Amino acid sequence: MPSEKPARRKPRQVRAELTRDRILNAAAHIFTEYGYAAGTTNRIAERARVSIGSLYQYFPNKDAILAELVLNHIDEGGADTPITDSPDRDLETVLRLFVRKTIDNHRADPRLLRLMLEEAPLSPDLLTKIIRYSHKRIAQLKHVLATHPEVRVTDLDMAARLIENTVELVTHKLMAESVEAQRLENELVAMLSRYLRG
Amino acid sequence: MPSEKPARRKPRQVRAELTRDRILNAAAHIFTEYGYAAGTTNRIAERARVSIGSLYQYFPNKDAILAELVLNHIDEGGADTPITDSPDRDLETVLRLFVRKTIDNHRADPRLLRLMLEEAPLSPDLLTKIIRYSHKRIAQLKHVLATHPEVRVTDLDMAARLIENTVELVTHKLMAESVEAQRLENELVAMLSRYLRG
DNA sequence: GAAGTATCTGAATATCAGCTCACAATAGTG
DNA sequence: CACTATTGTGAGCTGATATTCAGATACTTC
Numbered sequence: 001m002p003s004e005k006p007a008r009r010k011p012r013q014v015r016a017e018l019t020r021d022r023i024l025n026a027a028a029h030i031f032t033e034y035g036y037a038a039g040t041t042n043r044i045a046e047r048a049r050v051s052i053g054s055l056y057q058y059f060p061n062k063d064a065i066l067a068e069l070v071l072n073h074i075d076e077g078g079a080d081t082p083i084t085d086s087p088d089r090d091l092e093t094v095l096r097l098f099v100r101k102t103i104d105n106h107r108a109d110p111r112l113l114r115l116m117l118e119e120a121p122l123s124p125d126l127l128t129k130i131i132r133y134s135h136k137r138i139a140q141l142k143h144v145l146a147t148h149p150e151v152r153v154t155d156l157d158m159a160a161r162l163i164e165n166t167v168e169l170v171t172h173k174l175m176a177e178s179v180e181a182q183r184l185e186n187e188l189v190a191m192l193s194r195y196l197r198g
Numbered sequence: 199m200p201s202e203k204p205a206r207r208k209p210r211q212v213r214a215e216l217t218r219d220r221i222l223n224a225a226a227h228i229f230t231e232y233g234y235a236a237g238t239t240n241r242i243a244e245r246a247r248v249s250i251g252s253l254y255q256y257f258p259n260k261d262a263i264l265a266e267l268v269l270n271h272i273d274e275g276g277a278d279t280p281i282t283d284s285p286d287r288d289l290e291t292v293l294r295l296f297v298r299k300t301i302d303n304h305r306a307d308p309r310l311l312r313l314m315l316e317e318a319p320l321s322p323d324l325l326t327k328i329i330r331y332s333h334k335r336i337a338q339l340k341h342v343l344a345t346h347p348e349v350r351v352t353d354l355d356m357a358a359r360l361i362e363n364t365v366e367l368v369t370h371k372l373m374a375e376s377v378e379a380q381r382l383e384n385e386l387v388a389m390l391s392r393y394l395r396g
Numbered sequence: 397g398a399a400g401t402a403t404c405t406g407a408a409t410a411t412c413a414g415c416t417c418a419c420a421a422t423a424g425t426g
Numbered sequence: 427c428a429c430t431a432t433t434g435t436g437a438g439c440t441g442a443t444a445t446t447c448a449g450a451t452a453c454t455t456c
Contacts, residue, residue, distance in 0.1 A: 012401090012402065012403095013402065013403075013452090013453065013454085015402095015403075015404095015452085015453080016402075016403065016404095019403080019404080037235065040442085040443060040444080041443075041444060041445080042443075042444085050404080050405090051404060051405040051406055052405085052406065052444090052445080053403095053404065053405055053406065053445090053446080053447085054403075054404050054405075055445095056444090056445060056446075057403075057404080061444075061445080062443095062444070062445095118316045118317075119316075119317070153388070155381060155384070155385055158377075158381050158382070158384075158385045159385060161372065161377070162368065162372075162382075162385050162386065162389065165367075165368050165371050165372065166364050166367075166368055166389075169363075169364075169367040169368060169371060170360065170363050170364055170367060173363050173367060174359065174360075174363065179356075179359070183353060183356050184356070184360075186353070186356075187353055187356045187357060187360050188360065190351070190393065191360065191364075191389065191390075191393040192389075194392045194393045194395075194396065195388065195389040195392045195393055197392075198392065209432095209433090210431085210432065210433090211422095211423065211424085211431095211432065211433070213422085213423080213432090213433070213434095214432075214433060214434095217433080217434080238412090238413060238414080239413075239414060239415080240413075240414085248434080248435090249434060249435040249436055250414090250415080250435085250436065251415090251416080251417080251434065251435055251436065252433075252434050252435075253415095254414090254415060254416075255433075255434080259414075259415080260413090260414070260415095
């Protein structure tokens with residue numbers, strides 16, 4: 001299912017913006033509830049209380065809807081927020097903040113997130129953006145590691161990638177299995193801080 | 199897409215067995231190449247050089263094909279093989295063997311594995327088997343941790359789940375990004391052994 | 397308030413994949 | 427070789443979903 005199409009009409013009246021928003025909102029709910037394949041455009045339109053025609057006035061196809069949700073998530077989800085605001089805290093605190101933020105993020109809407117990460121049809125363009133975002137986060141993390149006095153690992157690049165992915169993926173998986181968040185947080189922080197202190 | 203159907207005919211001649219195998223083989227390739235949704239039954243049949251009718255003589259539906267691939271993978275993939283054969287090695291060695299095995303496993307066919315883990319349509323029955331398998335692995339790991347003298351963690355249950363998932367998921371992800379296997383192995387082992395030794 | 401533009405509608409269409417079934421070919425048996 | 431059982435075939439049926447389009451409705455502007 002490719003996805004190139006001439007651009008859709010851009011909203012010029014307020015009501016159009018509202019319609020667009022309703023569609024995106026409905027899509028988030030429908031995808032969450034039904035998954036991507038079973039989340040049909042008709043269901044989305046119905047939920048948004050909009051005709052199917054309207055939906056296609058703002059999105060060239062179904063893929064584009066999920067793609068936009070992913071993008072929104074990326075750039076509201078702290079593309080700019082640094083990993084830690086105060087770099088002079090002790091290592092464990094920094095790690096705890098990092099872990100907690102990820103856990104909180106997942107608590108909000110785990111199913112939609114899972115969908116985005118795993119089922120999203122990745123157009124080359126979207127893929128590029130996601131990769132760029134991911135690199136940015138890893139670079140930030142690497143910087144924190146490089147700067148912090150308590151850190152004692154040699155392969156900084158690998159360490160940053162390892163940590164970023166570990167926290168993200170494990171949180172995902174275990175939160176889905178309804179592990180108690182506090183225990184997860186503690187154990188992750190323990191693992192990472194012992195690792196980094198060498 | 200549910201999946202209950204009267205059982206298909208069982209092969210009684212050699213040629214039938216061969217056909218069945220060809221179908222499974224082809225399915226593995228097709229799913230790997232196209233993903234689950236775009237891996238159509240017709241494509242699979244074509245690749246297996248078998249008519250679509252034959253395919254449906256051995257599998258009640260598309261889901262069942264992937265389900266069988268998952269099952270095969272599970273019980274050839276060391277459901278019985280213990281995590282470590284010689285329990286008197288030092289901790290780092292034990293961990294290294296564990297990590298290496300996972301990495302080797304993924305080298306074989308990362309995309310298919312990813313598919314199985316993420317896109318497989320999980321019938322309740324299949325889900326049960328997968329969960330049972332997963333619990334078994336975690337229990338084994340927990341036993342190793344509980345037994346080994348070098349291990350110093352309090353929350354053994356959480357630790358076992360954390361480690362199992364970390365190794366599995368991170369290997370998955372990073373091997374897909376073509377990280378160098380040796381570096382990954384080293385860093386994972388470093389992280390885990392420092393963590394466990396406290 | 398009339399003309400022009402933007403927005404919305406939803407029945408109709410296009411597409412496409414899973415799957416069936418009536419029949420054909422091949423293997424086994426005596 | 428005749429007869430049965432097993433296996434194989436593939437055109438086409440079925441149902442589901444994405445997407446279109448001709449026309450209705452609502453806003454904006456002068």
